[in-house]
Amino acid sequence: MGNPNSKRMTFFMTLNAVIIIIFIYVSFSTKDILPLKHLHSAGTLPMRRRIEHRSSSVHYGSTIKRNVLKRKERNSSETSKQLEVKGASLLHSNIEAAPFFLAYSTQQPKSSESLMKSQQNTMPIVSSINGSSSVPNTSSEIPALPLLTPVLTRTVYEPGHLNEELDIKRICIDRGLFLRLLILITSAQSHFMARMSIRQTWMHYASRRDVGMAFVLGRTTNATLNESLNKENYMYGDMIRGNFIDSYFNLTLKTISMLEWADMHCPRVKYILKTDDDMFINVPRLLDFIDGHKDTRTIYGRLARRWKPVRSSKSKYFVSYKLYSGLQYPTFTTGPAYLLTGDIVHELYTQSLNTYYMQLEDVFITGIVSKSLEIMRLHAKEFRNSRTSFLPCNIRKAISVHMIKPSEQYNLWKSLLDSSIKCK
Template sequence: MVEDCKKQSQHQSNSVCRSLRSFVIFTLFLVLFLCYYIVPIEFSASWALTVGLFLPEKISSQAINFSLKRVSAMSVESWKTLEPYYVAYPYKYNLVLNEPEKCQKENPFIVLIVPVNPSNKAARDAIRSTWGSQKLVGNKTVSTLFMLGLPTSEERETIQKDLLQESAKYRDLIQSDFWDSYKNLTIKTMVILEWLAGYCQYASYAMKIDSDVFLNVENLVNMLLSAPKHNYMSGLVARRGIVQRDPHSKWFIPKAVYDQPLYPPYTLGLGYVFSLDLPVKLVKTAQLIKAVYIEDVFLGLCMTHLGIALTDPPDGNLFSVFPVEYNRCRYSKIIATTTRSLRDQVEFWRDLLRPGPYC
C-alpha cells in the first residue's frame, strides 16, 4: 500500500514537471517569435527614429514606413487649433529624429539651434554652406542643429521621407511630434530647451537663431569669451514692449490671454544667446506660466518669473531686427542681422571671407 502511494506520488510529480517544462518551452518559443516578427517591425522602428540610430537597410526601410504612416494617419486639418491663441504647452512631446550624441562627440563651446520649417531645405542648405559650416573659432568648437516639427502640407509624406534621408546624410536634424506652424513657435522653442537640458548640458552656451539671419560666428564667440557663465541671456533686448490689441496684427494678443498693457523685457526672436544653466530653469518655470504663442515674449515672462535680468550686448549695433545694408566693414563688426533673402546670406558670407581688409 505504502509502495503504491509512493509510486503514485512520484508519477504525479513527474507529470507536473513535464507540464512545467512544456510551459517553459512554449513561453520561450513565444518570446522568440514576438522578438523576431513583431519587435523589428514595430518597436525597433519607432525606437530607432527617437534615438537617431543607424539600422540595417531592412530595418531602416521599416523605420521610414513607420514614420510616414504616423504622419499620414493625422488629418491635414488636425494641426489647426479651434482656439487660435491656445498653446499646447506644457505637454510631453516626443522626438521623431534626434542626435543624442552630438554634444558628447563634438564637445561644443556653443550650440546654434535653428528652428526651421520641415519643407525649407533651401534655408538649411544655405546655413550649412555659410555660417553653419564654421566649426571652430580659435580653440572653441561650434555645433549647429536644426529643429523641426511635423509637416502640415498635403505633401507631408514626401517631405517626411526626404527629411529622413537628409538626416542620414547630415546628422543635424532634430524633429519633434508637434505640428510645425507659426502659432506653435513657443512649443518649438520649449522643445529646443528640453533637448539642450537633456542632451547638451555640458556646453557653455546655446543660441536660438532664425533661418533668415546672417550670423557672424567669430564675433559671437568673442563676445561670449567675457560673458557670464550663469543666468545669462542676451541679444536685442526689447523693454516696455506694447501688447498689440489690434486683431489684424500678426502679434495680436487678446486680454483673455495676457491682460497687461506692456510686456516684461525679452530678447527678440531673431537670435538670442544664453548660458546652458538656463534651459532646465526655463523648462521648469514654463510649467507655471500660461504660454503665449509669441515665443520670445514667453521666454521673457519666464525670465521675469525667475527674477533673472536680461543682459544687453556690449554694443547696441551687434544685433539688428531689420536687414542691415551690406558692406564688408559693417558686417565685420555685427553679430546677427535679418536678411532679405537666402541669396543675400550666401553672397554676404562669401564676400566677407575673401582676403583683404574689412574697412
C-alpha cells in the same frame, strides 16, 4: 337596429383607445426632441456643444436616436462651420490658426506623463495674464476651446524628439562638456534651400570641436514632405524634430522643444544661441563676445522694452485680454537671435511648461518666463536682428543679421572671409 347603449359604449371605448395611443406616441416623441434642444442651446459654440454632449452621454445617450442626430447635424453643419471659424478668428484673426488648434487638440503627453506630473507638483504656475505665481492645480483639464481660453503649456506640449537620423555625438559630444557654443536654428519644414545655404556658409564652423549646430523642426502630416525630411536628415544628421505640428502659431512649442533637447542631450554646454533660418550669424564675432562676458543666468540679445500687446484681431501678433491683460510686456529679447547661458536651460524648460501658453515665443520665453525666474536680460548691440547694409564692415561688426535670403548667405559669407577687406 341593435341596442343604442351598446353602440354608445363601443364608440367611447374606441375613442379612449385612440387617445391612449396618441398620448403614448407624443410621450416618446418628446423624449427624442428635448435632449436636442439642450444640445443646441444658444450661447455656446459648436465644438463646445459636441464636447458637452459626449460628457453627458450617461444621462441622454439612451434617449437620443442616431437618425435624429444625423439629421440635426446635417441641418446645422453650415452654421457650425461658420461659428468655428469665427471663434478661431477672435484670437488669431485668420484661418491659419488651424495648425495651432491642432497642436492643442492632438498633442498630449504620452510616455513622459510621469515627468509632467512631477513638474506639476514642484514648479509654480506663472500666469501670462498678470505675471503672478500660484500653486499648481493638479486637476487641470484641457479647455474645450483652447484658442479662446488660457491653458497651461504642459497640457499642449508633448515631450520627446524624433532622433533616429540625428547625429547627436557630432552636434554635442560628451553632453557638451568641452563645447563653448551650441547654435540651434529653428527652421520651417519646407525651407530646404535656407538650410542648404546655411550648411554651405556659416555652418562650417560646426566642424570646430568647441561649436555645435543643428536645425529644429516640428512634425508634419504631409507624407511626401515627411519622407523628404527623413532623406535630408539621413544625409546631414543635423535636424532635431519635436512632437508638435510645425506652424507659425506653434513657435513657442518649437523653442520649448529646443530647450528640452539641449537639457537632455547637451546640459554641460556653456552657451546656446537660438536663431532662425533667415539669419546670417557671424560666428567668430559671437565667440569673441562669449570670451568677453562671464555672466551667469543671463540672456543676451536685442532688448525690447515697454512693448505693448497688439489688440487688433487683424494682426498675426494679436493677443487678447484673456491671454494677457497687462498694458505692456516684460522686457524681452527679440526672437530672431538671442544667447542663453547654459545654466538656465533646465529652469526655462520646466518653468515654461507651468506657464500659460502664448504664441509669441520671444515674449513668452525671454520675457514672461525669464522674469518669473529672475533671469537677467542684457542688451547687446551686436545683435542687429534686422536687415542692415551689406557693406563688409557692417557684417563683421554684427553678430546677427535678419531677413537674409538663401542666395544672400553666400555674399555675406564671402564678405566675412575676404582678407583683403580692412575695417577700422
